Amino acid sequence: MTEAIKNKTGLNRRTFLKTGAAAAGLAAGSGAITGFPTIWAQNIKNVTLRQFGTGVSNLNDVANKVKEDLGFTLQMTALDSDAVTQRAVTQPDSYDIADIEYWIAKKVFPAGVMQPMDVSKMKYFDKIAPLFITGKLTPESKIAQGTAPHTVGFVESADATKFASEPTKWMTLIPTIYNADTLGIRPDLVGRDITSWADIMDPAFKGKASIINIPSIGIMDAAMICESLGTIKYGDKGNMTKAEIDQTVGFLIKAKTDGQFRSFWKTFDESVNLMASGEVVIQSMWSPAVAAVRSKGIACKYQPLKEGYRAWGGGLGLAKHLSGIELDAAYEYINWYLSGWVGAYLNRQGYYSAAPETAKTFMTADEWGYWMEGKAAVGDIVAPDGKVMEKAGAVRDGGAFEARMGAVACWNSVMDEDRYMVRKWNEFIAA
Amino acid sequence: MTASTAGHAALNKVSKPMRPPRKIWRWSNLPLVSYLQAMPLALILGLFLLLPILTIGMVSFWDYDSVRIYPDFVTFNYTETLGSWVTWKIYLNTFKFTLIVWLLTLFIGFWVAYFLAFHIRSVTMQMVLFLVCTVPFLTSNIIRMISWVPFLGRNGLINSSLIELGIVPKPIEFLLFSEFAVVLAMVHLYTLFMVTPIFNTLMRIDRSLIEAARDAGASGFQILTNVIIPLAKPGIAIGSIFVVTLVMGDFITVRFMSGGQSASVGLMMANQISLLQYPAAAANAVILLIVVLLIVAAILRVVDIRKEL
Numbered sequence: 019m020t021e022a023i024k025n026k027t028g029l030n031r032r033t034f035l036k037t038g039a040a041a042a043g044l045a046a047g048s049g050a051i052t053g054f055p056t057i058w059a060q061n062i063k064n065v066t067l068r069q070f071g072t073g074v075s076n077l078n079d080v081a082n083k084v085k086e087d088l089g090f091t092l093q094m095t096a097l098d099s100d101a102v103t104q105r106a107v108t109q110p111d112s113y114d115i116a117d118i119e120y121w122i123a124k125k126v127f128p129a130g131v132m133q134p135m136d137v138s139k140m141k142y143f144d145k146i147a148p149l150f151i152t153g154k155l156t157p158e159s160k161i162a163q164g165t166a167p168h169t170v171g172f173v174e175s176a177d178a179t180k181f182a183s184e185p186t187k188w189m190t191l192i193p194t195i196y197n198a199d200t201l202g203i204r205p206d207l208v209g210r211d212i213t214s215w216a217d218i219m220d221p222a223f224k225g226k227a228s229i230i231n232i233p234s235i236g237i238m239d240a241a242m243i244c245e246s247l248g249t250i251k252y253g254d255k256g257n258m259t260k261a262e263i264d265q266t267v268g269f270l271i272k273a274k275t276d277g278q279f280r281s282f283w284k285t286f287d288e289s290v291n292l293m294a295s296g297e298v299v300i301q302s303m304w305s306p307a308v309a310a311v312r313s314k315g316i317a318c319k320y321q322p323l324k325e326g327y328r329a330w331g332g333g334l335g336l337a338k339h340l341s342g343i344e345l346d347a348a349y350e351y352i353n354w355y356l357s358g359w360v361g362a363y364l365n366r367q368g369y370y371s372a373a374p375e376t377a378k379t380f381m382t383a384d385e386w387g388y389w390m391e392g393k394a395a396v397g398d399i400v401a402p403d404g405k406v407m408e409k410a411g412a413v414r415d416g417g418a419f420e421a422r423m424g425a426v427a428c429w430n431s432v433m434d435e436d437r438y439m440v441r442k443w444n445e446f447i448a449a
Numbered sequence: 450m451t452a453s454t455a456g457h458a459a460l461n462k463v464s465k466p467m468r469p470p471r472k473i474w475r476w477s478n479l480p481l482v483s484y485l486q487a488m489p490l491a492l493i494l495g496l497f498l499l500l501p502i503l504t505i506g507m508v509s510f511w512d513y514d515s516v517r518i519y520p521d522f523v524t525f526n527y528t529e530t531l532g533s534w535v536t537w538k539i540y541l542n543t544f545k546f547t548l549i550v551w552l553l554t555l556f557i558g559f560w561v562a563y564f565l566a567f568h569i570r571s572v573t574m575q576m577v578l579f580l581v582c583t584v585p586f587l588t589s590n591i592i593r594m595i596s597w598v599p600f601l602g603r604n605g606l607i608n609s610s611l612i613e614l615g616i617v618p619k620p621i622e623f624l625l626f627s628e629f630a631v632v633l634a635m636v637h638l639y640t641l642f643m644v645t646p647i648f649n650t651l652m653r654i655d656r657s658l659i660e661a662a663r664d665a666g667a668s669g670f671q672i673l674t675n676v677i678i679p680l681a682k683p684g685i686a687i688g689s690i691f692v693v694t695l696v697m698g699d700f701i702t703v704r705f706m707s708g709g710q711s712a713s714v715g716l717m718m719a720n721q722i723s724l725l726q727y728p729a730a731a732a733n734a735v736i737l738l739i740v741v742l743l744i745v746a747a748i749l750r751v752v753d754i755r756k757e758l
Contacts, residue, residue, distance in 0.1 A: 281708025
């Protein structure tokens, strides 16, 4: 906030010089001069951008690298996804860059607290995976249900708050990170092959199953389960009718009172502890949580299922109040984000980068083969922090990028009946 | 929290400024002065207690959607809350926890205090042992609660020892993520709130009363029921107010120890707040406040806590 105010104190000589230099720098940066330390790097050093978002991509390594490559300071704040939504809408002056998921953007963007980004200022726009532009990974793939990123990825004009039905030159978020989620299992304790979402309801796992207690994500997992059991046929899982919500929650309540679930988890570490301690042998899980269980030397598998994955995606958006040199810095940051270093970093954590081509140049052939092509690792696979994640010969659960992201059944979503769904979800937790 | 402040308010009534018997001119005779004297407390209570409660009351009538709240005057936050079976079930559940935890903490707390007050002879030793009781409070209550988890789990300390000793063939499941775990953790967390006030009142009991009762031929049990317990009532009441308000408002113990399997009013509010449904949570808070104030009023009606203070 203070940063923003300081720069709006009228047009004195200093700010005039600053903006003048910035404009010149931008002109230079846009084509003539490539490489990062551009002319205006002197001014940009004083800039601080405040980014906030969920924990997954708020990485200190990224902030350090930004300081090194771009010269300005990036302050990061990590919150849980509900708190992120709330802060994005109610305190728009408290951040410059919002690192949010697409379903959160569906709630936040219509509130008019963010500004869309000009596609023509993005150097790597054409490198962004088509999943975020047209919704299709390959021209022949089917569009998944739920809040698919491309449906909330664009608006019609610079000050529009309504989403456009097809790609325009104004983007709401630039995609940064995404993944396909499935169930995590303890292969040593389940004692059978797990092939379907329905397996979590197997009486053999009574008192040994768990699902996530974040309504907008948990309801999707529940829908995948109900659909594969054949108990409910959905029109669109990502946008249920009241009757479908009633049925889904009714199903969950019955399973809960029958004692199917051991616990419900809300945070990353809870899910890791449940699995590592053997309290639970099959549950909804996030990919780094699976890696965390494995790093304790405990077998844990991110089991691909025949119905497909529940996917999620996040991106960076700009606060409405950003202008002048801060806005330029933000664009510089976005371009840097897509230029490959961060992409490679995220790929190495088991997520996917939005511009795979640029990330490839920052990864070794072996890393690329393991994470993206589903090949057996030739050497040990090392996490960004230097810890060995997988021994040589390991193959990624679910295989190649196309196999995983191509089998997405639905995206995390916000429904029209959101409020009703949340109320029913509370009933499930209370029952 | 609010209920305990109500308790304070009741205590404050006692110290009304007394007028001196003869009319001598003093600063304190001016009506303005007494107002000024009451001002700091009134300001603090007004700003930090009354104003927030009024705000909560106001917001409980507002409208909301999935991200924002809108100033309005609607009553559906109350009708939705009171009209739902979930609310009633959760209140019932919360009362159940409160009753069980209250009975257990009262029983344990009373006997710990009794032991400290009557069986330990030297005052130094009494104080040392009392301080020992407070040692766990040097750590955060979340840590104290979480530390039960590795202890009670399926492969936790208790289960693995029981299995190794051959007492049970397979792990006992109800130890963790159950109502048992919630009650256990709450009793552990809140018993000291019972011990302290009861110990305090027991220490004030004139020992000659007990000797007199003994001389008059009372048995140990009669002394307990006719002398000690009646005189300990204010301490029991204060301890009960602490425990009842803490348990009624608790959400984190219920969430962690039941693993989301069980609900309490506080947890219901926490869920609503995390989903940005502030008006609904505010309506819930107002209802809870009224319920807790009623319970505290009932306790104060049974026991006159001013008598002993």
